Amino acid sequence: MRIVFHGENAASFSNGFAELLDAKADIRVLPDVLSGADREAYAAADVIVATKFDASLPVPPGLKLFHVPGAGYDAVDLAALPPATTLCNCFGHEQAIAEYVMSALLARNIPLSSADTDLRKGQWTYWAGAPERVHGEIAGTTIGLLGFGHIGKAIAARAKAFEMKVVVANRSKVATSALVDRAFTLDQLDEFWGSADAIVVSVPFTDETKGIVGTDALAKMRPDAVIINVGRGPTIDEAALYEALKQKTIGGAIIDTWYQYPGPGRANPQPSALPFHELPNIVMTPHMSGWTTGTIRRRQQTIADNVGRRLKGEACINVVREGRNTP
Template identity: 70%
Template structure:
């Protein structure tokens, strides 16, 4: 089995991969830019490729049987250009990490551990129990709204219920109320959904239909003290509308992990938006880190190794984006 890990992102999953897939695997790690002739030849000869993109600038791998994206998003993979005989699969396994990120961020807003620690080191007992002037918050009893109810939304719902939160969901396909879901909305009820929650978590993928799905109307419907959390894709929330709502304090705050601009070779230290979110005190900014944990890598490695073994043994694949044609 000639297996290629293409690019820095894919290479993150290569360590120990030979032990998971078996001794018959011939594994090679290639850089993002395939400038050397030997690298282009190796890519063209691959039977399985793990990578985040495929486009006209890459060699055609005529013997390819499986193209595996090491994450959920495959928008950079030109499916029509890939050989028709190759199956395409993706991975999840990040929902555990992202749900922990969301819950820790919400807990940090309610329970000011870092501030309490910093103050007490100066002799300031600002949060000392015993006076109503010194109380802090809690998330029990609050309502969390999940825009999107896939792998990530379900994982957040399970953890939110453990903290005794009420869970509202807005989703493209209908969602029934259950032990996890207290109330469900359609996407045509987005403003009512936004108005009903204390924390709004956006985890929908970016498509033509979801780009800007949280716009001025949805933000205007939010409560003045509610918080919005983006762990999906930056452009699912209207950039200008979000900045203005935060700057004008029309909502309580934002926790943003997925952005509008990302580093590139010419701008390795670029700010994540053309607007000065970094100047706002009611925004917590993180660099698209919520799902990137050792556990995510381990789980995705296992899925990809299992799928490669399935592919070469002729058994059914999991997380199929496109079936290869005989």
């Protein structure tokens, strides 16, 4: 069995992977840009773990499984994959992303870093006992979840543990429950935008969701509301977000997914063509919310389990496209 981990992202899942398999395997880690012997090894693979596949890459005639080591598979050209290849993705990042969201909301309300900095200078800025020194809390506030998949559900569970109210907007109907106080469908977004103190965007990037948070949506949000993006950057209109923050028509933003990323010839770009980095009311992070040791461990196990299932002719989990002529 020949398994290829293609690219820097996929290589992160290769360490210790052999120990998770039931059978011996020839495991190769290949760079993002293939040449010479690397292309030959790629073309000979039975299993490829990678974030992208297109016509520029060799077509492995015996490829049984192409596994994306994450949820998004928009960089995989389904038409270019061999017909017999099963395509799977994996999740396991919802725990980490939910912790990121909750820590971001807590940090907006509980100024630990500022209090520590000030007290080291002898300044008792947040000392209990006077109303001008109070800080906030998240209990009793409302969190709005645009998208209620793996990530949305994980955030809702943690928000409820902090005694928050949870409202949801989702493509398919969501019933009210112990986790959900109120639910909207996507044709009710005008009502959803103003219903929460914090709105978390976790919908996937599709033609339907591109710019789903635009000028009108931002204008309908509460003036002190914060928007958090842990889905895909372009689900929030870039110019509309910048203008809302610059004009302070919303309370702020916490953005982890962006419009520009590092790539060939662009090692450390700003994450947007617009100067978000000059604004004081945004927290900017480099697409890190789901990238934890726990995420890597959980995704490794999912990939290894699917390798075993595919080679035994058993049904895989998280199937995006079933390969034809499955053994």
